[in-house]
Amino acid sequence: MRLPDPALSIHPDRASVMHALASHVVHRARTSISERGRFSWALAGGSTPKELYELLASPEFAGQVEWSRVEVFWGDERCVPPNSSDSNYKMAHEALLSRVPVPPSSIHRMAGELTPAIAAERYNAELRRAFPDAQYPETPPSLDLILLGMGDDGHTASLFPGSPALQETRDWTRAVQKGEQWRLTLTFPILNAGREIAFLVTGAAKRTMLENVLNAKGDGCPWPSAGVRPTQGRVTWFVDREAAPQSSTGC
Ligand code: 6PG
Numbered sequence: 001m002r003l004p005d006p007a008l009s010i011h012p013d014r015a016s017v018m019h020a021l022a023s024h025v026v027h028r029a030r031t032s033i034s035e036r037g038r039f040s041w042a043l044a045g046g047s048t049p050k051e052l053y054e055l056l057a058s059p060e061f062a063g064q065v066e067w068s069r070v071e072v073f074w075g076d077e078r079c080v081p082p083n084s085s086d087s088n089y090k091m092a093h094e095a096l097l098s099r100v101p102v103p104p105s106s107i108h109r110m111a112g113e114l115t116p117a118i119a120a121e122r123y124n125a126e127l128r129r130a131f132p133d134a135q136y137p138e139t140p141p142s143l144d145l146i147l148l149g150m151g152d153d154g155h156t157a158s159l160f161p162g163s164p165a166l167q168e169t170r171d172w173t174r175a176v177q178k179g180e181q182w183r184l185t186l187t188f189p190i191l192n193a194g195r196e197i198a199f200l201v202t203g204a205a206k207r208t209m210l211e212n213v214l215n216a217k218g219d220g221c222p223w224p225s226a227g228v229r230p231t232q233g234r235v236t237w238f239v240d241r242e243a244a245p246q247s248s249t250g251c
Contacts, residue, residue: 006199006214006235010244014051014202021200021238022055025145026064028196032144033069040130042073042186044147044157045088048200052147053095067100071130075148075191076158077110079119079175079182087112116175116182123173123184137170140190142233146197154209154223156199158185161222191228197235199225204242211245 009024011017025041032039043049055061072092080086082093089109097107108126111119128134131141148156158176159165165174165187172190176183191197201210209223214237216226228235 006237008214008244009236009238010241011238012241014240017200017202017238017240018052018055021052021198022061024198024236024238025052025056025147026061028145029065029070032195033066036144038069038071039065039145040071040073040141040143042075042143042146042194043088043092044075044149044200045077045091046149046151047091048149048202049147050091050095052200053092057096057099062100065100067102070102071106071108072097072102073108073127073130073143074110074184074186075146075156076183076185077112079112079114079116079184081113082109084112110173110184112184116184119184120171120173120175124171127172127190137172137189140172140193142193142195143190144195146186146191146194148191148197148199148225148228150199150201150206150209150213150225152206152209154213154225156225156228157191158183159187159224159227161224163224166224166227188227192230192233194230194233196233197228197230199228199235199237199239201237201243202240206243207245210237210239210243214245 011020029039077088078086082089110123128136134141150156165176168187174187213223213225
């Protein structure tokens with residue numbers, strides 16, 4: 001079955017990408033809340049999304065979202081305490097969640113402070129509780145929006161090239177080791193069940209990899225970002241001109 005091509009939303013610079021993506025998040029929130037009574041959103045980590053989260057918390061956008069209906073999850077987390085400067089939770093809390101009225105019970109944090117395998121199992125259980133209609137593990141929940149970044153090695157969330165987690169077909173969350181650091185990540189089964197995926201990629205350093213990923217055909221590609229191919233959902237890449245593809249390569 002041919003999957004729909006991902007949409008490419010190219011903007012002149014980093015600030016305009018953030019503004020376009022913030023507007024898109026607002027639109028998805030409104031649509032999801034209108035259709036299902038809530039907006040389930042998995043946040044991305046790293047550094048790029050901080051600017052997006054701060055913009056969503058700003059007076060220009062904060063009043064446009066019914067935050068009491070938003071359920072926040074994470075696509076991945078580093079196995080560090082929530083007050084660590086490496087914590088994706090800490091970054092999102094400071095940039096957004098401490099500034100908008102998402103109910104604490106709707107903030108589904110990955111417990112990076114726990115033993116990785118236990119934290120992964122706890123998050124699988126958290127997802128089962130948050131999505132009681134989903135059948136674990138064969139029918140993952142469809143989050144309304146999954147925000148992802150992409151590394152210049154093609155990784156996304158904490159799905160890194162060559163990782164055994166790329167082959168996971170059951171668990172929705174896995175603990176993975178990257179060098180000395182352990183991380184927690186959502187896996188392809190739940191990512192590819194998403195109603196909508198938005199990648200946020202900026203900067204010239206990612207252009208070559210973005211070209212490779214966008215032109216990837218089939219399953220043999222070594223780049224995990226190319227494995228995000230939702231069966232029903234839509235993928236949109238929000239990129240600046242520096243990161244935008246100039247030619248086609250791919251595997
Ligand atoms: C993380 C992220 C990771 C990130 C990419 C891109 O925990 O580091 O989840 O997957 O999205 O590394 O990061 P930047 O967008 O900050 O370059």
